[in-house]
Amino acid sequence: MTIDVVVADDQELVRSGFAMILGAQPDITVVAEAGDGVQAVEAVRLHRPDVLLLDIRMPRMDGIEAARVVCAETGTRVLMLTTFDQDDYVYDALYAGASGFLLKDVRRDDLVHAVRVVAAGDSLLAPAVTRRLIDDMVRRRLRQNPAPTGLDGLTQRERETLVLLGRGLSNAEVAAEMLVSEHTVKTHVSNVLMKLGLRDRVQAVIAAYESGLIQPGGR
CATH class of the missing domain: 3.40.50.2300 (Response regulator)
Structure with a gap:
């Protein structure tokens, strides 16, 4: 194709x-x-x-x-x-x-x-430039206007998935961290995107930072 x-x-x-x-x-x-x-x-x-x-x-x-x-x-x-x-x-x-x-x-x-x-x-998400860009931009935005969490609708496993997405992990790496199958991870990712109204994994990374699940400069 x-x-x-x-x-x-x-x-x-x-x-x-x-x-x-x-x-x-x-x-x-x-x-x-x-x-x-x-x-x-x-x-x-x-x-x-x-x-x-x-x-x-x-x-x-x-x-x-x-x-x-x-x-x-x-x-x-x-x-x-x-x-x-x-x-x-x-x-x-x-x-x-x-x-x-x-x-x-x-x-x-x-x-x-x-x-x-x-x-x-x-x-x-893997290249260091994207992580650095997101980290820097979110730090600036949070200084100007801290965002509400907005994560109440997520299950605990979905929150864990969001954190790992925020760290830039692939589905396979998330599955290894959570000790679940990649199929389960894909389901969690889809649920996170749907519940938070996000377009894709890049916006999920932003959400992980803005919600405070991941601190700029941290993990």
Whole structure:
């Protein structure tokens, strides 16, 4: 099965470079390129790709708003491109529905792997950059406006699952920690997302931090 991708970045060399790398894969087709946020949204509406590779800083419509529109209107998964030391809006992008982040100097193999992971319906939580970004953004947000827990509807096992998700563990790792099957873990994860009204595992990580189950900088 081929993964259809739209690559959106206002820097032509970056955009064409990513498109060339992805287009060279036998299971990935770059169906369109976009040079700004408006073009990115239009390309997604036209082609309905599996993944939108989207720069967080874009002209006309920034990456956050573009991600919000795409995630609200379509089933396309959004993978954001960022420069960790400069971007202050990653937290908002997560809330907009982004499924993960890549640094712009990402290695070729990691780029291809990330697109495949996100296209499969998973979130890109494993790379250290995503954990660091979430940790930093949540710390800032909690200083400004501490959030209520909102976890009363979860069972004890679902709360445990949320904590482990917040630590970035995969389903297999969660199963090993809880001494249950992966099928049981998938059920717990689905229940957590449904009860808390979350889009995916990335937003579950945010919820784990905001609820106080995990402290920024801790485990």
